[in-house]
Amino acid sequence: MIRRERQPKVVVVTGASAGLGRAIAHAFAERGDRVALLARNRTGLEAAAEEVRARGGQPLAVEVDVADDSQVEAAAERVERELGPIDVWVNNAMAAVFASFLEITPDEYRRGVEVTFLGSVNGARAALRRMTERDAGHLIQVGSSLAFRGIPLQSVYCAAKHALNGLYDSLRAELLHDGSRVQITSVHMPAMNTPQFRLGLSKMPRRAQPVPPIYQPEVAARAVVWASEHRRREIWVGASTVGTILGSRLAGGLLDHYLGRTGYSSQQTNEPADPAAPNYLFSPVPGDHGTHGPFDDRSHPRSIQLPLSLHRRSLAAGLGLAGAAAALAFRR
Incomplete structure (x- = not known):
């Protein structure tokens, strides 16, 4: 029996200059795929591209603001022109805001939603325009346990992730109506050790942290790659994600009270915040911020679940x- 060698896929990852997006790019590169890296931070993109190349992939770094549909569409055209037809598109870009609702200005709220929600809308549109024409392809959305359960101090992120669940319900039904073979998978994540907790806009008195338990981004990246090879509607990563989603469905009122008591302290370290620290909401923070955040010593490298x-x-x-x-x- 002759075994056929696996052909490299063309993969697009948004928010690929740091954090989970960079870990996802690494994971696809290890399979020898052609990986398009989309983000705003040129320095981070160039470093991520070198890491993709070192892991056996073929990188293409594209500087783009996903909140701008014309930039996303132009990026998709360039990817197909230089790497080939897009097989997998991973919507991962997001913008974190850590503050109580009334402390967030209308412009800050709008920008957070534009990046986290409309950025994925723009990515989905660019991907599906091409995939539906070929009747092939896989659109993957990086979701969150917070797409099912809002928590205090993250109303921007929670609202955007909830909205994405509604978007993909609609898109799946439309694809089924059309008899399309294009697949959509949402991969819902737990708290992760990524740079967003020092790069996001924070108005809290102490430094931001993920709500424990914390996982390394490579755990989630492996789930995204697995999703790209299987027809699965949703994947839940981490026991805490399972507990959060099911707990919200079964005891939402109790969770309201619990999070009202614990949700503020659990999202802050004991270190005072620097009110003058730069953040990436409206423009990238210069420099290469890597894949991991500052919580390596508290993060799980694997998930039993x-x-x-x-x-x-x-x-x-x-x-x-x-x-x-x-x-x-x-x-x-």
């Missing part, structure tokens, strides 16, 4: 066979 979620059918089949064998043994 994730393999169970990814291989749930095999697990269910195995449990079924074990149960059948036990029943036969019992009868004997």
Whole structure:
């Protein structure tokens, strides 16, 4: 039997200059894929491109603000011209704002939603325009447990991620109506150790931190790559994501009270914040900010829950066979 070598795929990752987007680009590069890196930070893009190349991928760095539809469309055209037809598009770009609702100005709120929500709308439009014409391709949205459960001090992010769930419900139904084979998967993430907690706009008195438990971005990146190879509507990454989503469905009122008591302190370290620190809401913060945030010593490099979620059918089949064998043994 002749085994065919896997052909490299053309993959687009938004928000790829740092954090989770950069980790996702690394993971696709390790398969030898052609990876287009979309972000605003030129220095971070160039560093990410070198890392993609070192891992065996072919990079293309494109400086783009995903909130601008014309820039995203131009980027998609360039990707297909230089790398080939887009097989996988990963919407990951976001803008964090850590502040209570009434402290956020209308311009700050608008910009946060433009990047986190409309940036993904623009990415989805650019991807689906091309994928539906070929009747092939996979659109992946980086979601969050906060797409199902809002928490204090992150109303911008939570609102945008909730809105994306509605967007993709609509898009999936439209693709089914058209008989399209294009696939959409939402990969919902836990708290991660990424630079957003020192780059996001914060009006809290102490430095921002992810709500524990914290995972390394490579855990989530592996889930995104796996999603690109399978037809799965949603993937939940991390036991905390499962608990948050199910808890919100079963006891939303209790979570309101719990988060009202704990949601402020759990998102801040003991270190005072620097009110003059630059943030990336309206323009990139100069420099290369890497993949990880400052919480390596508190972050999990793997998730016990994730393999169970990814291989749930095999697990269910195995449990079924074990149960059948036990029943036969019992009868004997």
